[in-house]
Amino acid sequence: MIAAPSAAVAAAATERLAGLATPPGALGRLGNLAVWMAATQGVCPPRELTNVGLVIFAGDHGVARHGVSAYPPEITAAMVRTFLTGRAGVSALAKAHDVSVRVLDLGVDDDLEGVPDGVRRHKVRRSSGAIHLEDALTADETRRALEVGASVAREEVAAGAQLLLSGDMGIGNTTPAAALVAAGLGLPASEVTGRGTGIDDTALRHKEQVVQQALDRAGSRVADPVDCLTALGSADLAASTGYLLEAARLGVPVLLDGLMAVACALTADRIEPGAAAWYAAGHRSTEPAQSLALAKLGLEPVLDLGLRLGEGSGAVAAVPVLRSAVALLRDVALLSEILPGG
């Protein structure tokens, strides 16, 4: 069980919120988010969020060769290179909102020649097993990927990160992510499968069959969250899970993105219950599995802008909302300061 954010600081922040020179409840969700930020930081009022870090975990998925995606797997490597040139969607958002971006190759099905060693040195394997036919990873690969994610979280926190975000890149990744959510919640494929980046009805029915076949193949192993990553996940999803889990262990808050981040957050909370208390949800995904997993974790996204870009983009776009929350609890006058004789 992971220790919760400070209840004492949450109580102090709730008291400060009630004492602000604003009508009761007028800050809406920003009030709740401000209290959560204070509790995770262990200080009231909370500190400004000047050091926010996004780590994008990239990897291919064997299942992408089996008709579950609108795009060919070769896009994954091309997008890793686009992140490095700062021209991807999430790059633009991160620049606009002062968020640092780091991209790591966990399992891209390409040697990524010419790409800096810092991106490539954590690679666990090329691609992953097609989950409806075979395990995604070996147990050892899962363990190594989890540890990569944890070590990256430690590095980010050591470098001063106050808030961590995870992003994903990998054609086909909504298939293993949906399978992880189905496994975690005990749901059939029909309830968790969505259109990803935009498959048609026929491909959607096929994708649902692939997810169900993967769940059936995994069988009783779905009861164990680490086994789920081995059977149904991938190196990038296992690393992302390790990263989110380590953030919670270190007591550093996380702003989640879409389906991949939330599937990993659900898995992290299954591995060590209580992890989700360190997470907030940035953006509502159009994928049904994300909403189901968020409901289980008790989280409600702060944005719903119809983004379905992946890459951590929804979390980056939501960072200013957390900054709004922090600013209100920090900087608004207390009623006791402005009342005559107060």
Add this chain to the structure above:
Amino acid sequence: MIAAPSAAVAAAATERLAGLATPPGALGRLGNLAVWMAATQGVCPPRELTNVGLVIFAGDHGVARHGVSAYPPEITAAMVRTFLTGRAGVSALAKAHDVSVRVLDLGVDDDLEGVPDGVRRHKVRRSSGAIHLEDALTADETRRALEVGASVAREEVAAGAQLLLSGDMGIGNTTPAAALVAAGLGLPASEVTGRGTGIDDTALRHKEQVVQQALDRAGSRVADPVDCLTALGSADLAASTGYLLEAARLGVPVLLDGLMAVACALTADRIEPGAAAWYAAGHRSTEPAQSLALAKLGLEPVLDLGLRLGEGSGAVAAVPVLRSAVALLRDVALLSEILPGG
């Protein structure tokens, strides 16, 4: 009829959006907002939003002495002073998101001694008539307030503002604002009246009667939007209307806040049809009249965080969403730039 944002630039922006190295539609509402920003600026890709200005129009309402608000009118003057010390809710948000704030007394029921002349020099009158019993303003006061708002918009634009926001401060102001929406949409008080900063069921029923009495008293004059401001509005709401109208005339985009801003936007669009094409909606209000007026104007808020602080706070909190939209259309690679041989 006010000229629309550039259709040619909107077409160019739509083409650029379709050419970005992102899946079709993956930017969701941010794609639409980016196209709108480009069209209002008349340039594609749109420029970064480095100069955003909020003007808060403050004024009291005679009706506030008749049991429609949870707060006494004296709060209005106290809040004007709080804006000037930078300790109000909107001050905190504006500082966090680099938005300039200007507060103007249009009709505060207080001489505001010691407050800078720049805040006081536009004052049209002290308070306004209780709208269920008498006109809020004389026709001359309405004309002067509209012109104050227009001149302030011209000043802001001359100083380089790329995006204008309006805020409001005045205890009781949801009552005239709801009446303006009812008048503009031809609806009864029962459909537009809300709880403002938090009145109970009994006060809500009374407020609804006050709004209906005001509408009945105004009678056929509701057909003219300027007469609506005279009969049902106030100096601050008339000035805000003039400001929003002048922004549209000048071709400068506006991000609207809650009920007061949207009631004035509706009135501006009645005075000169086409004005609303220059407006986007920042935040969903809990007041029913705001949603009704937005639907009429064809606008959908980008945020829904349960804020009910007034002051322009919802618009300021939404500024980063527009910045996200601009950044995506400006900075993301075109597919033609990253495709091999492209």
